[in-house]
Amino acid sequence: MYSKLAESYKNTTYKLDGHGARDMKVLKNAFDSVDSNTRADAYGKGAVINDFEAKMAHMLGKEKAVFFPSGTMAQQIALRMWCDEEEIHQVAYHPLCHLELYEEDGLKVLHPIESVLLGEKDRVLTLKDLMALDTDISTLVIELPQRGIGGQCPTWDELNAILDYCKKKVIKTHLDGARLWEVSPYYDKSLSDICAGFDSVYVSFYKGLGGIAGAILAGPDAFMEKSKVWKRRYGGDLISLYPYIVSAAYYLDQRLDKMPLYYEQAKVLAGYYNRMKSVYTVPEIPVSNMFHVYFHKDAEQVVHAIVQVMDKYNVGITPYIIENKDQDCMFEMAVGDAYQDIPKETLEACLLELDTILST
Amino acid sequence: MYSKLAESYKNTTYKLDGHGARDMKVLKNAFDSVDSNTRADAYGKGAVINDFEAKMAHMLGKEKAVFFPSGTMAQQIALRMWCDEEEIHQVAYHPLCHLELYEEDGLKVLHPIESVLLGEKDRVLTLKDLMALDTDISTLVIELPQRGIGGQCPTWDELNAILDYCKKKVIKTHLDGARLWEVSPYYDKSLSDICAGFDSVYVSFYKGLGGIAGAILAGPDAFMEKSKVWKRRYGGDLISLYPYIVSAAYYLDQRLDKMPLYYEQAKVLAGYYNRMKSVYTVPEIPVSNMFHVYFHKDAEQVVHAIVQVMDKYNVGITPYIIENKDQDCMFEMAVGDAYQDIPKETLEACLLELDTILST
Numbered sequence: 063m064y065s066k067l068a069e070s071y072k073n074t075t076y077k078l079d080g081h082g083a084r085d086m087k088v089l090k091n092a093f094d095s096v097d098s099n100t101r102a103d104a105y106g107k108g109a110v111i112n113d114f115e116a117k118m119a120h121m122l123g124k125e126k127a128v129f130f131p132s133g134t135m136a137q138q139i140a141l142r143m144w145c146d147e148e149e150i151h152q153v154a155y156h157p158l159c160h161l162e163l164y165e166e167d168g169l170k171v172l173h174p175i176e177s178v179l180l181g182e183k184d185r186v187l188t189l190k191d192l193m194a195l196d197t198d199i200s201t202l203v204i205e206l207p208q209r210g211i212g213g214q215c216p217t218w219d220e221l222n223a224i225l226d227y228c229k230k231k232v233i234k235t236h237l238d239g240a241r242l243w244e245v246s247p248y249y250d251k252s253l254s255d256i257c258a259g260f261d262s263v264y265v266s267f268y269k270g271l272g273g274i275a276g277a278i279l280a281g282p283d284a285f286m287e288k289s290k291v292w293k294r295r296y297g298g299d300l301i302s303l304y305p306y307i308v309s310a311a312y313y314l315d316q317r318l319d320k321m322p323l324y325y326e327q328a329k330v331l332a333g334y335y336n337r338m339k340s341v342y343t344v345p346e347i348p349v350s351n352m353f354h355v356y357f358h359k360d361a362e363q364v365v366h367a368i369v370q371v372m373d374k375y376n377v378g379i380t381p382y383i384i385e386n387k388d389q390d391c392m393f394e395m396a397v398g399d400a401y402q403d404i405p406k407e408t409l410e411a412c413l414l415e416l417d418t419i420l421s422t
Numbered sequence: 423m424y425s426k427l428a429e430s431y432k433n434t435t436y437k438l439d440g441h442g443a444r445d446m447k448v449l450k451n452a453f454d455s456v457d458s459n460t461r462a463d464a465y466g467k468g469a470v471i472n473d474f475e476a477k478m479a480h481m482l483g484k485e486k487a488v489f490f491p492s493g494t495m496a497q498q499i500a501l502r503m504w505c506d507e508e509e510i511h512q513v514a515y516h517p518l519c520h521l522e523l524y525e526e527d528g529l530k531v532l533h534p535i536e537s538v539l540l541g542e543k544d545r546v547l548t549l550k551d552l553m554a555l556d557t558d559i560s561t562l563v564i565e566l567p568q569r570g571i572g573g574q575c576p577t578w579d580e581l582n583a584i585l586d587y588c589k590k591k592v593i594k595t596h597l598d599g600a601r602l603w604e605v606s607p608y609y610d611k612s613l614s615d616i617c618a619g620f621d622s623v624y625v626s627f628y629k630g631l632g633g634i635a636g637a638i639l640a641g642p643d644a645f646m647e648k649s650k651v652w653k654r655r656y657g658g659d660l661i662s663l664y665p666y667i668v669s670a671a672y673y674l675d676q677r678l679d680k681m682p683l684y685y686e687q688a689k690v691l692a693g694y695y696n697r698m699k700s701v702y703t704v705p706e707i708p709v710s711n712m713f714h715v716y717f718h719k720d721a722e723q724v725v726h727a728i729v730q731v732m733d734k735y736n737v738g739i740t741p742y743i744i745e746n747k748d749q750d751c752m753f754e755m756a757v758g759d760a761y762q763d764i765p766k767e768t769l770e771a772c773l774l775e776l777d778t779i780l781s782t
Contacts, residue, residue, distance in 0.1 A: 087458035089665060098447035102634070131491055135657025168655035172532045268661055274462070275660040295528035296656055297495025300635040301628055305449060305665030 063365050067383065070369045074378035076408070078331065081272035081317075081398040088274060089305065092312035102302045106290060110304050114311050115278070122263055123254025124280035128289050129307055131298050133240055133266050134165050136279040139292040140262045141201055142173045143285060144234040148200035154178040155203035156187050158210025160238065186216050189223045202228055205238035206256065207245045212344040212354035212394075218249055225259035237263040244270040244350040244396075247322040261285075267310035270324070270351055271317050272398060276306030317399070324351035324397040331397060334410070338417040343395075352396040355380075359420060361391040367419040375412035377404060423725050427743060430729045434738035436768070438691065441632035441677075441758040448634060449665065452672035462662045466650060470664050474671050475638070482623055483614025484640035488649050489667055491658045493600055493624050494525050496639040499652040500622045501561055502533045503645060504594040508560035514538040515563035516547050518570025520598065546576050549583045562588055565598035566616065567605045572704040572714035572754075578609055585619035597623040604630040604710040604756075607682040621645075627670035630684070630711055631677050632758060636666030677759070684711035684757045691757065694770070698777040703755075712756040715740075719780060721751040727779040735772035737764060 071077075103111035111129055119127035130136040138161070145151045153169075155161060157179040161169050169175050178199060181187030186208055204224070207213035216224065228235045237260040246253055257263045262281035267273035279289055293299045328348040335341045340358040357364045361383050368379050380393040431437075463471035471489055479487035490496040498521070505511045513529075515521060517539040521529050529535050538559060541547030546568055564584070567573035576584065588595045597620040606613055617623045622641035627633035639649055653659045688708040695701045700718040717724045721743050728739050740753040 083459070084462040084464065084662070085458065086453065086456050086460045086462065086664065086668070088462065090453060090456075090458050093446065093450060093453070096446050096450075098445065098450050099443070100446045102444040102446065102448065104444065130657075132657040132660055134654070134659075138657065164654075165657070166651050166655040168657065171655055274662050274665065291526050294494070294524075295526040295531055297490075297492040297498065297525070297528065297658065298656075299494075300492055302444070302634050304446065305634065308446075 063362060064382065067365045067369055068381045070372045071378040071381035074372050075376045076404040077378035077400040078404070078409075079378075079380070079396050079398065080400050082400050088272070089309060092273075092309040096308055103304050103307070105299055105301055106293070111307055114307050117311075118265070118278045119280055121253055122257045122265065122278070122280045124257065124263065125283040126286035127278045127280035128286050128293065129303055130277045130279055130293060131300065131303065131306065132275065133160070133238075133264050133277040134168065135293070135296050135298045136264045136277045136289075137161060137203075137236070137238060138165070138169050138172065139289055139296065140236055140264065140279055140281070141169060141175060141203070142292065143288055144201040144236065144261070145173070145175055148232070148234060150198050150200040152176045152178060152197060152199045153201045153203060154180045154192075154195060154199045156181055156205060156208060156210070157183045158208065159203060159205060160240065161203070163210075184211060186211070186214050188216070189220060189227055192224060192227060199233055201234040201236050203236045203238055204260075205240065207241055207350045207352070209241060209352070213241065213244070213348065213350040213352035214345050215245055215248065215349050218251070222259060234261045236260060239263050239265040241266070241269050241350060241352065243318055243321050244324065244352065247325040248349040267306070267313065270321065270396065270398070271310070271313045273309045273313040274306055276303065276310050320399070321351065324401075327351075327401055328353060328395070328397045331395070331401070334413045338413065339421045341417070341420070351398065352394065354392050354394055356386070356390060356392045357420070358390060360389050361385045364391050364420070367416055370419060371412050371416045374415070375408055377409060377412045379412075379416070423722060424742065427725050427729055428741045430732045431738045431741035434732050435736045436764040437738035437760040438764070439738075439740070439756050439758065440760050442760050448632070449669060452633075452669040456668055463664050463667065465659055465661055466653070471667055474667050477671075478625070478638045479640055481613055482617045482625065482638070482640045484617065484623065485643040486646035487638045487640035488646050488653065489663055490637045490639055490653060491660065491663065491666065492635065493520070493598075493626050493637040494528065495653070495656050495658045496624045496637045496649075497521060497563075497596070497598060498525070498529050498532065499649055499656065500596055500624065500639055500641070501529060501535060501563070502652065503648055504561040504596065504621070505533070505535055508592070508594060510558050510560040512536045512538060512557060512559045513561040513563060514540045514552075514555060514559045516541055516565060516568060516570070517543045518568065519563060519565060520600065521563070523570075544571060546571070546574050548576070549580060549587060552584060552587060559593055561594040561596050563596045563598055564620075565600065567601055567710045567712070569601060569712070573601065573604070573708065573710040573712035574705050575605055575608065575709050578611070582619060594621045596620060599623050599625040601626070601629050601710060601712065603678055603681050604684065604712065607685040608709040627666070627673065630681065630756070630758070631670070631673045633669045633673040634666055636663065636670050680759070681711065684761075687711075687761055688713060688755070688757045691755070691761070694773045698773065699781045701777070701780070711758070712754065714752050714754055716746070716750060716752045717780070718750060720749050721745045724751050724780070727776055730779060731772050731776045734775070735768055737769060737772045739772075739776070
């Protein structure tokens with residue numbers, strides 16, 4: 063059943079989500095305009111890496127930025143350094159934090175660090191959650207937007223109240239900005255304004271921006287210098303990271319300015335879903351380019367219906383469905399370049415028919 | 423003085439070492455023949471990574487191989503897994519081992535592992551060193567060739583005596599094969615023959631092969647499956663590693679068969695140096711494409727002489743000199759594609775004049 067869904071999605075010309083296939087033209091396009099004689103970076107040195115790091119430090123409003131192969135590596139290292147500095151080896155984050163769910167407990171296995179899960183799985187963490195915390199932590203991690211709940215965010219005031227509270231209590235704050243670009247239009251703030259209250263920040267280049275891989279960690283100068291030692295320790299100080307850096311820079315240029323467009327279109331698309339009888343989105347009104355689509359139907363029925371309309375209208379809705387609680391199932395949606403290509407009437411007819419099939 | 427040396431080297435048309443400049447045509451050449459529609463790997467899955475891993479497992483004669491961003495990451499992980507399996511958190515290696523010198527103590531900081539330095543800094547480790555060891559170790563690391571001493575190797579018989587002894591004593595053996603391709607012609611053995619006695623092996627793609635970065639760790643099936651968990655823990659399980667994999671595969675195809683040529687030419691070049699009055703190489707007769715060049719002169723005099731002949735003959739001898747003990751200095755040499763381009767008479771005249779200048 064699920065392989066049929068993936069196959070049907072793959073065969074469609076139009077896709078609702080993403081920037082198109084993750085294939086090698088992503089790299090080729092990024093390098094087409096690059097001079098062959100451009101020097102490679104060598105162990106963190108060279109214009110190709112240092113210029114991009116300087117650009118990112120400026121964009122995020124931090125003293126220094128360092129390019130890492132992955133956010134997993136960058137964030138574990140940031141937390142270890144804050145824990146060492148504060149001499150408290152405990153950090154707090156949302157129960158659906160990447161560090162807790164997708165890193166095989168690297169933070170706890172590679173470091174003497176414990177995690178405290180703050181707030182509830184189905185909502186953003188709040189100042190109230192933080193104030194109720196009855197143990198010492200060196201660092202609070204905030205993910206903006208919180209991917210596991212469809213990319214929700216605290217309000218700007220709530221966010222700043224949390225950050226102010228942390229400053230008062232001498233708790234370091236780290237921003238998991240894996241999808242930070244995507245949420246800037248909602249807050250209607252610059253990236254550096256959003257980052258200003260945080261002690262350190264990580265951003266990613268292959269999600270909303272559609273690069274190949276890679277991450278930036280940014281923060282105070284001495285902190286970032288020390289992060290290079292940890293990067294080497296982890297085996298992340300590759301002789302050359304330029305394949306990721308050049309593509310990161312390229313797709314940042316291509317897509318950063320499109321974030322408001324993706325955001326607006328995500329709201330429109332979520333509106334279509336919410337008008338369907340047995341479908342709802344989380345959040346109801348997206349605050350970024352992403353949201354989760356839930357069905358009050360069992361997965362088999364949903365897959366059958368989606369395959370039927372994808373095959374008929376040539377529109378890829380989703381390649382997968384995750385079974386949730388009983389008789390509920392869901393998938394994640396993130397608007398990118400691919401959405402722009404779909405004729406609006408085709409999309410509307412496709413989703414209308416999906417609604418009809420699911421309602422019978 | 424040293425910047426003048428680097429500058430002079432950079433300006434030469436011919437280079438004695440390497441495969442030419444580390445610039446972005448290294449990537450562009452590798453990708454020129456790749457179909458744009460080739461799917462990217464995704465978190466360790468997909469034909470581009472899995473096919474290459476299978477090819478490498480076969481070439482190295484191991485059950486399974488896993489592609490890593492770096493050897494630093496791969497080797498720390500291999501040693502941690504062997505230590506856990508043997509329940510002995512101590513490993514032994516040569517004093518000039520990469521793990522000891524260039525990894526900011528990652529092995530000891532990220533893991534509960536101690537190192538035992540075996541043998542002496544200026545020679546390969548021997549069976550006798552190992553037999554004199556008076557503490558328990560889970561694993562012995564052997565680097566073939568031993569880079570820190572000009573790429574020396576134990577004889578085939580000594581190597582096998584060491585491996586047999588380890589088997590008897592239930593000590594795991596790990597091969598640091600950062601330059602393994604380079605030493606296969608000397609042993610006159612296939613890669614899988616050399617690897618056969620080792621429990622695990624790491625190989626690199628950017629040294630003798632001249633790729634961009636990346637490493638393979640190979641070993642038993644269950645061991646390698648477990649290594650993927652650690653790879654994720656380290657933040658090395660990037661969404662896509664294909665920029666390194668495609669280039670690794672490309673330069674493997676281009677250069678693996680040239681290793682005997684590089685080896686023969688290294689012996690010829692070392693011969694030139696050893697005929698010079700105040701110069702000698704380590705080893706005297708190379709056993710791979712590499713060797714170290716030592717001068718019984720102070721560095722200033724050597725740099726001055728080298729710059730003089732590099733400028734005159736347009737041949738890059740070395741971009742750097744390291745001061746060794748009193749009145750001695752050295753540089754490392756590794757023969758690659760660049761050597762092929764130098765007119766033999768130019769090279770001979772250049773080194774003859776260097777000898778003359780150094781002798782006055």
